[in-house]
Amino acid sequence: GPQRPYGEFAPDEVAAELNLSYHAAATQLALAHTVTHRLPATLAALAAGILDLSRVRAVADATEPLCDTHAAAVEAKILARGGRASHAVFRQALRRAVLAVDPDGAAQRHELQRRGRRVGLQPFDDGMAELSAFLAAPDAQAAYQRIDALARRAGDADDTRSIDERRADVLTDILLGRHRDDDPIHVEVGVLIPLGTLAGLADTPGELAGYGPIPAGLARELAANATWRRLLTDPVDGHVVEVGRRRFPSPALARQIRARDWVCRFPGCRTPATVCDLDHVRAY
Structure with missing residues (x-):
């Protein structure tokens, strides 16, 4: 197998010392190794209080598939403007930087992920379950807009359902063939x-x-x-x-x-x- 950057039993020793599970220790050790060896500027930003640990982890995750040169370029673009106003904005900026620095690799990764599109079912308590779909972003965006538009049109003054309940009911009706599309909804994806x-x-x-x-x-x-x-x-x-x-x-x-x-x-x-x-x- 590939050469380990540290000893085979290092995660076990860290787990015992910090009272962590093996998985938690291995995750923390991998993050520490990545940041100290590939992202020194990110480590310095953490030490200076510019980034918190969750943002550091986001940088490590976003640059994980990149070569060292591209990872350094993404790191430089991101740190030039600090930690942003929120974690969500910071993660979007990271995605934008990765796409700009490595467009060819980003296209290949998108195509690879696209081949993994799927529908999943997860049972929950009290007779409930979660139906999920992993789709290309434009398709997911268009589907959600159509569901939302139909749900908003379905409500009236006497309807006591929340908008979330109406969206769930609309989706169920569409999938089970109970929805009549007499007045088609046109969606616009910007x-x-x-x-x-x-x-x-x-x-x-x-x-x-x-x-x-x-x-x-x-x-x-x-x-x-x-x-x-x-x-x-x-x-x-x-x-x-x-x-x-x-x-x-x-x-x-x-x-x-x-x-x-x-x-x-x-x-x-x-x-x-x-x-x-x-x-x-x-x-x-």
Whole structure:
């Protein structure tokens, strides 16, 4: 097997000394070894009180699949702005840094994880159970939005169920074939993709609304068949300068529409579709 960075029975000795289980001691020892050998700046930030132990553990976990050079680059990007306002924001910043530093590896890891998508069932007490799904983030986001929209539409003044109960009931009805989709729900999953990434000139991570940073390749995949809205952002601090009112169809959708409609759709107009605007029949 691979050479151990410390003695085979070191976790046992630590466990006995600190009154821990073997697993807890092994986990702490592995973290200590990683931080002291691969993440010295993170260790210094812990000693200085800039990071707490949970953030240190997050850095170690996020950089675990990376080579030493990439791990150091992620560490430098993260520590340049400190511990952030919360653990959740810190973890998002870590994911964004990993995607930016190692885009190829991130794409491979995403594809590997995608092959592990699954549905699980966990029994609980009192006749209850938990049904879970491990999905690609865009699919999970879209599914949740549809469930949420149906649940909010299902409630009325006499409905005493909470929104969580209604979401659970809607999901159950859909899966068991009891839901009638007379008025389809349209969901919108927002993806922020830098122009350079969209054009294939850069691998800057995209952002999935409600989730956070996603690999550049996944962002391009989602944008390939999407309706676009232009957002102009400040190149220095990234704040939004302008939100375009017009939406732009994807190239694939534009080709399909122009193949279907050779000329303008207005009655009597014979202007070629190639020089017409692609617009909504109903105002968006």
